[in-house]
Amino acid sequence: MISLNLSPSLNPGLLHKTRTRQQPTRLSALLVTNPEPFKHSYSLGLSPVPSLQIRTDSKPLLSLTNPGYTSGFSRKPRSVAAAGSSDSNPDGDYEESDLGEAEKKAKKAKTLQLGIVFGLWYFQNIVFNIFNKKALNVFPYPWLLASFQLFAGSIWMLILWSFKLYPCPKISKPFIIALLGPALFHTIGHISACVSFSKVAVSFTHVIKSAEPVFSVIFSSLLGDSYPIAVWLSILPIVMGCSLAAVTEVSFNLGGLSGAMISNVGFVLRNIYSKRSLQSFKEIDGLNLYGCISILSLLYLFPVAIFVEGSHWVPGYHKAIASVGKPSTFYFWVMLSGVFYHLYNQSSYQALDEISPLTFSVGNTMKRVVVIVSTVLVFRNPVRPLNALGSAIAIFGTFLYSQATAKKKKIEVGGDKKN
Incomplete structure (x- = not known):
């Protein structure tokens, strides 16, 4: 007392x-x-x-x-x-x-942080697409530019790891072996997209790349996964929209269309292979994983780039400088395309670490809309009404696909809990 x-x-x-x-x-x-x-x-x-x-x-x-x-x-x-x-x-x-009050403040802080990450993701993607296309317009050698973009990302990650600005992952022989497949498919997806960008309008490439869910469903089904009817129905507007956009595209080029389609295949196989080979390396976060993939992809791509178009680089460089007028301008375009290529991928991985796959899919769909509109305004590409309609249908189909696959995952999770 x-x-x-x-x-x-x-x-x-x-x-x-x-x-x-x-x-x-x-x-x-x-x-x-x-x-x-x-x-x-x-x-x-x-x-x-x-x-x-x-x-x-x-x-x-x-x-x-x-x-x-x-x-x-x-x-x-x-x-x-x-x-x-x-x-x-x-x-x-x-x-x-x-x-x-603490919970409310924490939620507000997290929402603000995600908003900043999404804003950076969109902004960086727009900057990459604009300056990548500017460089390709005067220097139409996508193999070298794609290699430089991977080189810029590799140097960026090495700086972060060397100065301990970001924790360096523990590299082991089994991890490198497991990473060889995803890095190869990432290389295929990246170089194919760059080839497409060099031949057609950026907006058209992104419309065709919105068909990635179609390839995801097809390849996953061949490997044994099953999808409900809602998922299969959601890919129909994607196919219809992409077909309509391709037929009415002013800058249509078979090489550009093929490059975008191969890019879809490469990135889908990268995602599927990553899920199967990297399950036992969950201690490595998304940013470090992408950094390691960039380094391996550079080792894959650059030797092939020399073989494919290396003999054209020197004369192509002189033509680019002559058309631009100032060497510094051309260097600036190339530098920005490399730096922002890595930054927008880094932001996307950071966003994926913080949000659900559904929210990420919706955000990725909206990102394509923003990029398409931005590049059309910057490069003043002529857009026919049917082309715009086809693009809208395709992008809407990707939104429906993200909703349908999210429901499928919820059903699977519920079944696992019951079992």
């Missing part, structure tokens, strides 16, 4: 309590609700309470001069504080309003 004698000569505005771990709400309710706290001596049955203090600092923990609130850290009304003094909060560390 602790006896507390409070002198009536004290100014009640100077009486405060020290916040303790054992049931402070019971004490605060007693001090606040008693009508005459300074005329009596109270015997409080709070055996664990170590001490009570008289504080004269400018920020009191408990101020009786403002009887509407019990704490300077919480704007909780007195009646609510008294009601909250039950045994539901035995430790007394934080009140429910404190926890509620």
Whole structure:
């Protein structure tokens, strides 16, 4: 038992309590609700309470001069504080309003962080597509530019790891062996997309690349996965929209169409192969995984690039400088295409680490819309009404696909829990 004698000569505005771990709400309710706290001596049955203090600092923990609130850290009304003094909060560390406000602040902070990541992802992708196309317009050698983009990403990751700006993954022989397949398919997907960008409008390449879910369903089905009818129906508008856009495309080129289609195949096989070969390396996060893939892809691509178009690089460089006028301008375009290629992939992996696959799929679909509109405005590509309609149908189909596959995953998760 602790006896507390409070002198009536004290100014009640100077009486405060020290916040303790054992049931402070019971004490605060007693001090606040008693009508005459300074005329009596109270015997409080709070055996664990170590001490009570008289504080004269400018920020009191408990101020009786403002009887509407019990704490300077919480704007909780007195009646609510008294009601909250039950045994539901035995430790007394934080009140429910404190926890509620903390959760709200955490959610707001996470939402803001995701908004920034999505904004960077979209912005970086737009910058990459614009300057990559500018460079390809004057230097139509996509194998060298694709190699440089992988080189820029590899140097970026090596700098992060060397200066310990980001934790370096533990590289082992089994991990490298498991990574060989995904890196190969990533290389195929990347170079094929660059070839397509060099031959047709950026908007057309992205419309064809929106057909990636079609190849995903087909290849996954061949490997034994089953899909509900809703998923199969969702790919129909994708096929119809891409077909309509291809037929009405002003800049149609068979090489550009083939490159975009091969790119879809490469990235789909990369995703499928990654799921099958990298399951035992979950300790490596998405950013480090992509960094390792970039380095291996560069080793795959550059020797082939030399063989395919290496003899054309020097004369092509001189033509590019002559058409641009200033070498620094051409260097600037190439540099931005390489840096922002890696940055937008880095942002996409960071977004995928924080959100569900469904949200990521929807965000990726909207990203294509933003990129298509931006590049059409920048390069002033002529767009026919039927072409715009086909593009809209294809992109809407990818949205339906993301919804249908999300429902499929929920059903699978529910079945696993029941089993």
